[in-house]
Amino acid sequence: MSTQAPAGAKYCCKCSKDVTHQQRMKDTEGRYWCPDCSKKDEAKKMEHAGAVCKGCGEAFSKPQLTWIGGLPYCKPCMTSRFAVKKTFLGRVWSQLKGE
Ligand SMILES: [Zn+2]
Ligand SMILES: [Zn+2]
Known part of the structure; x- marks a missing residue:
């Protein structure tokens, strides 16, 4: 049996949180971000910008x-x-x- 995620499941690319049924962001590379990680990433970008x-x-x-x-x-x-x-x-x- 495969241990792969069920079809259609979406996970945050940073913390692997299951965001299938909740608010999420998708970046240009098609990866999903939970709101928390997306916020942190924005803050980091701001810091370096x-x-x-x-x-x-x-x-x-x-x-x-x-x-x-x-x-x-x-x-x-x-x-x-x-x-x-x-x-x-x-x-x-x-x-x-x-x-
Ligand atoms: Zn996350
Ligand atoms: Zn100046």
Whole structure:
């Protein structure tokens, strides 16, 4: 006797969960995904996809970006932002000290 899955049975390609009678996704290669694995895969893709810097509009990979308030900024933009902030704070500090 064969131990093969019954005809028409659908299993998640990641966790082998039986998704025959429940919500599932099918990828371009015809494999099935359960909602959980599909969600995890999406999150992983997002992590590696990178984003467009909100400061200069250039696209960067994830490791090059710093997220502030949910928005991505590249290193040069971060540096200039901090430089501005530092100068501003420095000025305020000087005023407070009465210089
Ligand atoms: Zn799964
Ligand atoms: Zn930038």
